[in-house]
Structures are given as structure tokens and as C-alpha cells.
Amino acid sequence: MKPCPESPDPRAVLQDTDLCVKCGLCLPHCPTYRATRDEGDSPRGRITLMQGLMAGQLEDDAVVRRHLDGCLSCGACTAVCPSRVPFGRLMDAARAVLTPPRSHGRISGHLLRHAGTRRAAAGVLRVAQRTGMMQVAGVLGSSRRPGLARDARLLPRLGPAPPRPGGRAGAAGQGAAAARTVALFTGCTGESLDAAAVRAALAVLQRLGWRVTVPREQVCCGALDQHAGRPGAAADLARRNRRAFAASEGPILSLNSGCRAHLRDYAACDDQGADIAARVTGLCTLLQGVDLGPLRLQDDPLRVAMHTPCTLRHVLGEHDALEALLRRLPGVEVLPLPENELCCGSAGTHMLENPAMADRLLAPKLEAVEALAPDVLVTANVGCAVHFAAGLKARRSKVPVLGPAELLAQRMGVQSFPIQR
Ligand code: SF4
Ligand code: SF4
CATH class of the missing domain: 1.10.1060.10 (Alpha-helical ferredoxin)
Structure with a gap:
């Protein structure tokens, strides 16, 4: 362990x-x-x-x-x-x-820990994207600060914010699965980069008749701090999450493979940590053996390129569950990307800190996507999705990048979230 x-x-x-x-x-x-x-x-x-x-x-x-x-x-x-x-x-x-980390960015540290600040920042970003301010930042950045241009390019267009933690979503009382309760882990990206995936997951679980709780006091899982050499900050976040989920019931659904891998590491902390590690699951695993009939999925042909994030493949060993879920979807043809066992370069904050290597590692994968010419690309990690979407956008590719929940919601005909990141 x-x-x-x-x-x-x-x-x-x-x-x-x-x-x-x-x-x-x-x-x-x-x-x-x-x-x-x-x-x-x-x-x-x-x-x-x-x-x-x-x-x-x-x-x-x-x-x-x-x-x-x-x-x-x-x-x-x-x-x-x-x-x-x-x-x-x-x-x-x-x-x-x-090699102790350079000074922790005060802004990013605050964003990881404080949900209110994150929500406010996401709101500002939504306004900036709708009013064209982000394009201005990208143009200015390209001449004065290349990093700013890259940051502006990497940020996906944010959809509407999902319901705030603390509430319940989903319906009870719809058939045999009605008693099933799921606690949703939204982490630090659920209101912003991953808002579309959270909304999509709620739509899927609601149609399956499951009751979803979103514990109010949850915070970032701590993976970014842990991997950046800040174990004290990671431990603080882990303690807060263990308290936040102590009273929750049922499986803990974490949509992102990176967060899920880190939540599993809580196992050795204490009894609460062991409980979280035992309950945490991804959507593909959660839906194994579940009748997808109530989702009333469309069955028109759809060619789906599949990228398997490193945390999904090397850490969690759940890449087969992603492929198995995709292969159960009517009309879907699954196209695994070649060399899926190699990192795309996203790797947490690596794509921001080492952009040249990140782009170099992504390039052959983008070429593979172009050669396969799929209708959509699916990946199970928000960082990989952002990295792929930015790379595809730079090549003027129209292939949208989705998480598994977003693909399911799209096949349900739910269009309340953006398809293009
Ligand atoms: S596989 Fe790599 S890390 Fe493992 S023992 Fe050999 S050299 Fe060391
Ligand atoms: S980049 Fe190389 S050394 Fe680092 S975790 Fe991956 S395989 Fe290991």
C-alpha cells in the first residue's frame, strides 16, 4: 500500500x-x-x-x-x-x-483551497470568454508574453456552472435502481474546466434514477500539491476531504482519473481515508453491469477515438473499463489511439511549466487523431482533455474532446453543455 x-x-x-x-x-x-x-x-x-x-x-x-x-x-x-x-x-x-519547489503561486494555491474564490474566478473567466477578452489576451500575449498566449489558448470555453456542492441532484423512486446513492467528488475543477463533465454526469445519473449528493466542504484532492513537492499542503486538503465525505453514502464518483488515483492514496491515512479509498470509483467502473437502457442512447454511427490517460492506465489500471463502456454504446466504433501507453504531455501542471516538451509529446497523438478522422475524441482526464483540445484547435481541427460522461449525455440527446472544449 x-x-x-x-x-x-x-x-x-x-x-x-x-x-x-x-x-x-x-x-x-x-x-x-x-x-x-x-x-x-x-x-x-x-x-x-x-x-x-x-x-x-x-x-x-x-x-x-x-x-x-x-x-x-x-x-x-x-x-x-x-x-x-x-x-x-x-x-x-x-x-x-x-529540489524544493519554487515559491508556491499564491493565486493558484488560494484557488485550490477556496471554493468561493474558484467560483468567482470561473465567473470572471466565463465573462472574459464571452466578451472576447480572452482573444485579446492571446493576441497581446503572443507578442509581449508568449506564456500568456499559451495560457489563453489552453483554457477551454467554460459552459454553465454546475449546481453548487451541498445540494442533491438526481431523482429517487424510479424503479429498481432508485435506492442507489452516489456521492460526487468535484474537486477543484468541477466549477470551471470540468463543469461540462459534472453537468453531464448529473444528467446520466439522474436518468438512471440514482440519487446524487455533492458534499459541501470538499476541496481539491491534493494531487497537484503532492506531485509538486508540497506534501504539507496536500495533507491539509486530504484531511478536509476525509471530513467532507465522512457522512456521505454510497460510491464516491470522481470523474477525473488523476483525482481518483490520489483519493485512493488516502487509504493509508486513517479509517476515514480507507473508507474513501474503498468507495471511490470512476464512471466507467460504476456503470459496469448496469443496464444502460434507461439512458435511451442514440444509435447512429459514431467513430470515437480513445485516449487513455496515464493515471487511468498505469496507476489505476482502469483503461479496460473505459474501452468496455465505449464498446457497449450503440452505434459507437472505438478507435484506440496508437501508443496509448505513452503520456500526452499534459501531466498535471507539466504542460504549463514545460510547454515545449508537452507539445512535442502531444504532436504524434494529434497526427494520429488527424489520420483516424474520428467524430469525437474521448479521454478520462480533464488535463489531457484541455491539452488535446488546445492542440487540435491550433491545427484547426474540429474534432471535439469529451469525457465519458459528456459522450453519454450527448448520446442521450442532452445538449445543455458545450461539445467543443
Ligand atoms: S526498471 Fe528502471 S527503475 Fe526499475 S530497477 Fe531497472 S533501472 Fe531501476
Ligand atoms: S516521465 Fe519517465 S521517469 Fe517520469 S514517471 Fe514517466 S516514465 Fe517515469
Whole structure:
């Protein structure tokens, strides 16, 4: 079992670098090593750098930091390592104590922790997008600040905000499934980047007759803080979520594979954490064995390209559940993207901090989408969806990017959310 995000001593975690026997079997599976062919960008090389830093033989200089910060935390190396080196944990610990993060962006930290501020920011963004201010930011940014142009390009057009946490959605009393209750985890993106997916999931569950609760005090899962070397901030968020979901009932539905993977890590914290980890599920798993008849899905032909996020494939092992759900949908032809086991470059905040590598890793996937010419692209992670949508937009592709819930809602004929991100 992985340690609780409140793990008290990252230096103890780093002792596990000794598990690496330097066999190199992970190298062909590492997206950054495949891109640069630089040992420092490989799992084995990064472990060697960590060992050098721990032994005081290396300094935390720009070169070391570039190699370590460049890790996508994609989990591909852990999945193939015969020595079971827990690379993700090592990377988190290294960022916490060996290459401490630069100052935490005060604005982003506040946004992760305070739902009211996030809602206000999302409202401002909606207005900016509708009035054309975002295009202005993109144009200005392209000449004065390339980063601003990229940020403006990456942000999807936000749909209407979903119902606020604290309420109940869905209908009870509609047949055999009526007694089923689901608690919805919306995290830090549910009111903004993932608002369309939340609304779509509510529409799906409502038509299935399930009762949905959205616990009011929930916050960001903490994954972004944990993977950026801020375990204290991640632990605070984990504690608040454990309290928020303590009184909830039924499975905890987390639409994003990245959040879900981190919620599972609460297991080692305490009894409440173990309870959350046991209950947390994704939509594809939740719907396994469930009669989809009540959804009254359209059956006209639809070619669906499928991307499997790293957290879904390497961490949760749920990529088969996504494909199985898609294959159950009438009229749908599933087209898995080639090399789906390789990261698209999104990787949490990696696409913002390492845009050149993020775009390089995405390029062959965009070419594959263009070659397949699907009607839609489906992915199970909001970060991947934003990254793909921005890349497709830059190529003037009209292929919309959807999550599984959005695809289901679209096939139900529910159009209360934007199809194009
Ligand atoms: S991380 Fe695992 S697969 Fe990679 S070199 Fe070390 S022992 Fe071998
Ligand atoms: S987590 Fe991914 S990017 Fe990082 S070393 Fe492992 S395979 Fe490479």
C-alpha cells in the first residue's frame, strides 16, 4: 500500500532509491527519455541524480533540476519495473526535500483551497470568454508574453456552472435502481474546466434514477500539491476531504482519473481515508453491469477515438473499463489511439511549466487523431482533455474532446453543455 499523503518523512521514502538495480528496462517506456535520449531524462538517470543529491555529491543546480522537473510522474516506469521501484513516490519526495519547489503561486494555491474564490474566478473567466477578452489576451500575449498566449489558448470555453456542492441532484423512486446513492467528488475543477463533465454526469445519473449528493466542504484532492513537492499542503486538503465525505453514502464518483488515483492514496491515512479509498470509483467502473437502457442512447454511427490517460492506465489500471463502456454504446466504433501507453504531455501542471516538451509529446497523438478522422475524441482526464483540445484547435481541427460522461449525455440527446472544449 502507498503511504498516506501525510507521510511525515520524505527522506525515509527516498531510501527506496536503493531498490533500483539500474537494469534499464524502464528506459524504452519513459516518454521523456524516448524524446531526448538523455540518460538524465530517464527513470534510472533521475534515480541516480536523487542519490547524488542525497549523498551531497551533486548540487541542486539548473541542470539537475531540469532533469528532475521534467519528469511527467506518468507512472510508465513503475508499471514495468521488475524491482518494483516506487518511482512516483520517490519523485514526490525528491521534489519535497531535494529540489524544493519554487515559491508556491499564491493565486493558484488560494484557488485550490477556496471554493468561493474558484467560483468567482470561473465567473470572471466565463465573462472574459464571452466578451472576447480572452482573444485579446492571446493576441497581446503572443507578442509581449508568449506564456500568456499559451495560457489563453489552453483554457477551454467554460459552459454553465454546475449546481453548487451541498445540494442533491438526481431523482429517487424510479424503479429498481432508485435506492442507489452516489456521492460526487468535484474537486477543484468541477466549477470551471470540468463543469461540462459534472453537468453531464448529473444528467446520466439522474436518468438512471440514482440519487446524487455533492458534499459541501470538499476541496481539491491534493494531487497537484503532492506531485509538486508540497506534501504539507496536500495533507491539509486530504484531511478536509476525509471530513467532507465522512457522512456521505454510497460510491464516491470522481470523474477525473488523476483525482481518483490520489483519493485512493488516502487509504493509508486513517479509517476515514480507507473508507474513501474503498468507495471511490470512476464512471466507467460504476456503470459496469448496469443496464444502460434507461439512458435511451442514440444509435447512429459514431467513430470515437480513445485516449487513455496515464493515471487511468498505469496507476489505476482502469483503461479496460473505459474501452468496455465505449464498446457497449450503440452505434459507437472505438478507435484506440496508437501508443496509448505513452503520456500526452499534459501531466498535471507539466504542460504549463514545460510547454515545449508537452507539445512535442502531444504532436504524434494529434497526427494520429488527424489520420483516424474520428467524430469525437474521448479521454478520462480533464488535463489531457484541455491539452488535446488546445492542440487540435491550433491545427484547426474540429474534432471535439469529451469525457465519458459528456459522450453519454450527448448520446442521450442532452445538449445543455458545450461539445467543443
Ligand atoms: S527503475 Fe526499475 S526498471 Fe528502471 S533501472 Fe531501476 S530497477 Fe531497472
Ligand atoms: S514517471 Fe514517466 S516521465 Fe517520469 S521517469 Fe517515469 S516514465 Fe519517465
